[in-house]
Amino acid sequence: xxxxxxxxxxxxxxxxxxxxxxxxxxxxxxxxxxxxxxxxxxxxxxxxxxxxxxxxxxxxxxxxxxxxxxxxxxxxxxxxxxxxxxxxxxxxxxxxxxxxxxxxxxxxxxxxxxxxxxxxxxxxx
Numbered sequence: 001x002x003x004x005x006x007x008x009x010x011x012x013x014x015x016x017x018x019x020x021x022x023x024x025x026x027x028x029x030x031x032x033x034x035x036x037x038x039x040x041x042x043x044x045x046x047x048x049x050x051x052x053x054x055x056x057x058x059x060x061x062x063x064x065x066x067x068x069x070x071x072x073x074x075x076x077x078x079x080x081x082x083x084x085x086x087x088x089x090x091x092x093x094x095x096x097x098x099x100x101x102x103x104x105x106x107x108x109x110x111x112x113x114x115x116x117x118x119x120x121x122x123x124x125x
Contacts, residue, residue, distance in 0.1 A: 002038075003039060003040065003043040003044045003046070003047040004047040004050065004051070006039065006044070006047070006106065007044065007047045007048055007051050008051065010029075010031070010108055011051055011055060011057075011058065013108055014026050014029060014057065014058060014061075014108075014111065015057060017111050017113070018057060018113055021113055021115055021119065022115060022116065022119030023113035023114055023115045023119070024113075024114045024115070024116060025056070025057055025058070025059070025060060025061070025113070025114045026057055026058045026061045026111065026112070026113060026114075027060070027061060027062070027112040027113060027114055028061060028062045028063075028064065028110070028111075028112040029061065029062075029063060029064070029108060029109070029110065029111045029112065030063075030064040030065065030066070030108075030109045030110040031044075031063065031064070031065040031066075031106060031107065031108060031109065032065070032066055032068050032105075032106065032107040032109055033065050033066070033067055033068065033106050034067075034068045034070070034102065034103040034104045034105045034106060035067055035068060035069050035070045035083075035103045035104075036070055036100075036103055036104045037103075037104060037105060037106045039106060041065065041067070044063075044065065045063075048063045064110075068102055068103050068105075069082050069083065069102075069103055070082065070083035070100065070102070070103030070104070071083070071100070071101040071102040071103055072088075072090065072091075072098045072099065072100060072101060073098065073099045073101050074090035074092065074093060074095055074097070074098050074099075075097060075098075075099065076090065076093055076095040076097055077090060077092050077093035077095065079091065079092040079093065080101070083103070
């Protein structure tokens with residue numbers, strides 16, 4: 001289950017963000033998971049539960065995620081939009097010369113922290 005290693009890497013990023021702002025804990029964070037990021041949402045949730053149990057910094061955190069659809073751009077006909085077929089061709093003109101614009105990555109977004117009042121406005125980075 002590579003979702004655990006993905007979440008371990010995300011945890012390291014969360015830990016660094018929390019350290020930078022002097023946060024006590026992470027309250028919430030959101031992930032954007034590309035349709036082709038090779039991540040199974042159910043396994044991501046299971047991996048998060050395992051990691052939460054082991055890491056006090058995120059023990060009470062809420063993980064939210066959204067699936068980002070695969071988006072294509074065709075340089076031949078100008079199509080820009082969702083991947084409609086399970087083939088890597090432009091859905092408008094059939095060209096195989098398409099660029100994947102979005103939907104392959106996983107992004108950490110919108111981190112909410114519990115920051116003590118004395119640390120507000122400080123950047124410890």
